[in-house]
Amino acid sequence: MRRRYVLLLLLISAVFPLSARTTGYYHSAAATASGYLGFSHFEDEIPARTSFSGSAALGVFGYQSQHWDGSLELYFQDASRSLPYGLYRSRGFTSIGIAARSSYTMNNKFSLYGQAGTEVNFYHQIEEAFASFSLQLGGQLLLMENPSYQLFMTLPLSLHLRKEITALQVGIGLRYHLFPYHEGGT
Amino acid sequence: MRKLILLLLSLILILSSCELYMDEPEMGDVYVISIGIDYKNNLDSKNNVYKTDDLDGTIPDAKEIFHTIMKISERAKQPWKGYLLLQEGAAYDPVTLGTYEGEGIGKTNYASKAHLLQTLATIQNQATHNDLTILTYSGHGVDKTGEMVMAHTDADGYVPSIEALLVTPNELLTAMGKIDGRKLIILDSCVSGVFVPESESSLSTVLVNGIDDWYAKFWEESGYNLPDLYVLTASALTDSYEDPDSTDHSHGVFTITLLEALGWNHPHGVDISTIEPGTPPALRGSVITVDSLYTYIKKNQDLPIRWNILKPSQEYQHPLVSGGAMDMVLFRF
Numbered sequence: 001m002r003r004r005y006v007l008l009l010l011l012i013s014a015v016f017p018l019s020a021r022t023t024g025y026y027h028s029a030a031a032t033a034s035g036y037l038g039f040s041h042f043e044d045e046i047p048a049r050t051s052f053s054g055s056a057a058l059g060v061f062g063y064q065s066q067h068w069d070g071s072l073e074l075y076f077q078d079a080s081r082s083l084p085y086g087l088y089r090s091r092g093f094t095s096i097g098i099a100a101r102s103s104y105t106m107n108n109k110f111s112l113y114g115q116a117g118t119e120v121n122f123y124h125q126i127e128e129a130f131a132s133f134s135l136q137l138g139g140q141l142l143l144m145e146n147p148s149y150q151l152f153m154t155l156p157l158s159l160h161l162r163k164e165i166t167a168l169q170v171g172i173g174l175r176y177h178l179f180p181y182h183e184g185g186t
Numbered sequence: 187m188r189k190l191i192l193l194l195l196s197l198i199l200i201l202s203s204c205e206l207y208m209d210e211p212e213m214g215d216v217y218v219i220s221i222g223i224d225y226k227n228n229l230d231s232k233n234n235v236y237k238t239d240d241l242d243g244t245i246p247d248a249k250e251i252f253h254t255i256m257k258i259s260e261r262a263k264q265p266w267k268g269y270l271l272l273q274e275g276a277a278y279d280p281v282t283l284g285t286y287e288g289e290g291i292g293k294t295n296y297a298s299k300a301h302l303l304q305t306l307a308t309i310q311n312q313a314t315h316n317d318l319t320i321l322t323y324s325g326h327g328v329d330k331t332g333e334m335v336m337a338h339t340d341a342d343g344y345v346p347s348i349e350a351l352l353v354t355p356n357e358l359l360t361a362m363g364k365i366d367g368r369k370l371i372i373l374d375s376c377v378s379g380v381f382v383p384e385s386e387s388s389l390s391t392v393l394v395n396g397i398d399d400w401y402a403k404f405w406e407e408s409g410y411n412l413p414d415l416y417v418l419t420a421s422a423l424t425d426s427y428e429d430p431d432s433t434d435h436s437h438g439v440f441t442i443t444l445l446e447a448l449g450w451n452h453p454h455g456v457d458i459s460t461i462e463p464g465t466p467p468a469l470r471g472s473v474i475t476v477d478s479l480y481t482y483i484k485k486n487q488d489l490p491i492r493w494n495i496l497k498p499s500q501e502y503q504h505p506l507v508s509g510g511a512m513d514m515v516l517f518r519f
Contacts, residue, residue, distance in 0.1 A: 047204055050205055084473065087515050090512055090513070120400055125481045129391050131400040
């Protein structure tokens with residue numbers, strides 16, 4: 001059993017050898033799992049309804065300097081219907097949106113980031129759609145990197161601004177940067 | 187690491203606190219109005235009169251929906267009151283046209299517009315906040331405009347004008363809106379989608395496909411309130427159809443699938459009062475909701491929901507349901 005862990009660690013170390021900070025153009029991919037707490041603007045049976053969501057993002061274009069980083073992202077989110085309670089349940093939906101994202105590197109391991117976006121959302125069980133906006137703030141911890149790749153753990157706090165609901169999302173995720181031109185690093 | 191785990195556990199607790207710690211509201215009584223009209227007492231041998239086509243599936247639709255909802259209500263331990271409004275067969279004598287015996291099993295009520303409004307007014311005086319009122323209609327919908335066509339009350343059997351028989355979306359939604367508690371209108375008729383009110387926060391992708399409209403809706407000033415009136419219809423803005431496979435025991439394509447969703451096993455030539463519905467396939471966890479019925483019907487109805495380029499001549503009908511952020515619970519077991 002222990003040997004299996006050692007092999008896994010060796011494999012990860014081979015793929016992501018630790019090195020200094022990478023800079024330059026990059027593409028990115030991210031995945032996040034979140035709790036989705038919807039505070040209704042209307043008089044509901046309870047103050048907030050709980051759902052769960054998963055999201056994935058693809059950064060088509062990003063640039064990272066020594067301290068600052070910016071990227072344009074296309075993202076998808078799926079939010080479940082709310083937990084059963086009372087005479088109503090909030091409907092689940094799938095979103096597709098675009099966002100601008102920027103981060104600031106605090107030290108070799110940790111960055112703060114912010115993201116603003118807009119999305120269209122489609123309810124799961126009925127054919128209805130709505131538009132919304134979203135804001136996200138979070139921290140990201142550099143787990144591994146080499147001159148071509150970076151892997152972060154992210155802790156996002158998001159606001160989903162819908163017409164009738166403002167939702168607070170807290171989650172945890174992974175974010176992967178690919179630097180195709182291998183700039184910088186040592 | 188320990189701090190991180192504690193933080194995550196705390197977050198999960200906070201995020202799921204409302205549903206876990208608050209007492210659930212109780213389900214109230216169930217009121218049902220089932221309307222079925224076959225239009226067979228509408229004569230057509232006189233000039234300048236309105237003649238509607240006969241319908242074969244509407245009477246079984248109304249009777250079986252009435253019976254099934256009664257059984258489901260009993261199973262959910264929700265007290266039930268039902269009004270069956272029928273126009274069945276060729277009779278148009280004054281006694282038939284005026285029959286109104288009110289609520290209950292075996293009570294006869296002629297399906298005129300006046301009797302419908304009388305029934306709605308009666309329920310309005312009785313229903314309370316946690317009650318559920320379900321109205322089902324199986325009959326004609328006017329081409330393009332979709333109004334319900336109630337049974338005529340002309341004692342000579344000829345209908346000089348259809349106008350007096352029509353129930354418009356505004357009339358029905360207003361009358362139902364006056365009833366306290368949750369309401370569901372289920373319509374199996376042509377162009378019935380006109381009865382589905384536009385949501386204050388979302389738009390139907392069956393009827394409106396523009397992304398600019400979705401953003402315009404976001405910025406509209408209209409407020410969103412927890413909806414207590416939902417509409418579920420057989421079709422959007424097209425015709426609805428009767429089951430082509432049935433002969434002696436016909437149904438609407440929409441209603442037969444709705445009955446299946448509620449666990450009705452659709453017997454032929456059997457006294458339906460002796461039949462118990464099975465476990466409703468539309469049951470999700472411990473509840474039946476508007477969306478669970480809608481989803482079942484869309485997946486299981488005999489006709490496709492969209493026009494198909496490979497079968498251009500095939501009929502299709504797309505059910506429609508009220509939009510917005512919330513789904514409404516009908517029965518909890």
